[in-house]
Amino acid sequence: AQSVTQLDSHVSVSEGTPVLLRCNYSSSYSPSLFWYVQHPNKGLQLLLKYTSAATLVKGINGFEAEFKKSETSFHLTKPSAHMSDAAEYFCVVSDRMIKAAGNKLTFGGGTRVLVKP
Amino acid sequence: DGGITQSPKYLFRKEGQNVTLSCEQNLNHDAMYWYRQDPGQGLRLIYYSQIVNDFQKGDIAEGYSVSREKKESFPLTVTSAQKNPTAFYLCASSIGGTSVYEQYFGPGTRLTVT
Numbered sequence: 080a081q082s083v084t085q086l087d088s089h090v091s092v093s094e095g096t097p098v099l100l101r102c103n104y105s106s107s108y109s110p111s112l113f114w115y116v117q118h119p120n121k122g123l124q125l126l127l128k129y130t131s132a133a134t135l136v137k138g139i140n141g142f143e144a145e146f147k148k149s150e151t152s153f154h155l156t157k158p159s160a161h162m163s164d165a166a167e168y169f170c171v172v173s174d175r176m177i178k179a180a181g182n183k184l185t186f187g188g189g190t191r192v193l194v195k196p
Numbered sequence: 197d198g199g200i201t202q203s204p205k206y207l208f209r210k211e212g213q214n215v216t217l218s219c220e221q222n223l224n225h226d227a228m229y230w231y232r233q234d235p236g237q238g239l240r241l242i243y244y245s246q247i248v249n250d251f252q253k254g255d256i257a258e259g260y261s262v263s264r265e266k267k268e269s270f271p272l273t274v275t276s277a278q279k280n281p282t283a284f285y286l287c288a289s290s291i292g293g294t295s296v297y298e299q300y301f302g303p304g305t306r307l308t309v310t
Contacts, residue, residue: 122286184299
């Protein structure tokens with residue numbers, strides 16, 4: 080079975096300061112991991128994905144995440160927050176080796192980011 | 197423009213009525229999904245379809261039904277048997293198959309049942 084834990088339900092940062100969103104996962108085999116962003120009353124947009132290539136993954140809008148197998152973590156970071164980064168962020172896992180799962184994704188509970196001017 | 201459309205954006209229904217949410221994609225994706233999102237929670241999978249004329253129950257299928265008669269369309273019916281139907285519903289699609297690919301999401305439909 081696979082699961083995702085986002086360690087913070089809310090994160091508040093000042094504009095121009097770094098953002099860190101923490102995510103731990105559990106997966107039986109070799110996971111694929113994703114970060115999605117959701118602005119209010121909108122669908123989800125893919126920020127970045129890890130699928131067993133480089134462990135440091137760069138995404139859109141200056142975000143990046145590092146896959147650490149030993150820590151079962153996939154934390155999302157951005158060096159300098161912008162007002163437009165205020166949104167909810169979801170860490171997502173899928174187990175690549177379980178064929179029966181097809182393309183099923185498991186979502187974390189989300190982290191809401193507030194950016195203060 | 198390629199993408200996923202969901203209609204309507206807002207939907208209001210009386211308790212006891214069935215309601216159908218539309219989802220269309222022009223990405224030529226094989227797989228389509230329906231999720232439910234409640235305030236402060238992540239997404240929960242209702243139904244998914246890997247190919248036309250085939251679909252599987254997700255984690256919370258009770259009170260919902262789907263059909264997949266065309267590759268580009270995957271409508272969701274919320275029946276009167278669904279105990280708490282008020283929620284934000286998201287449709288997604290992906291390339292499909294047994295490999296894992298990212299899912300692309302529509303803008304969502306907010307359903308309110310009173």
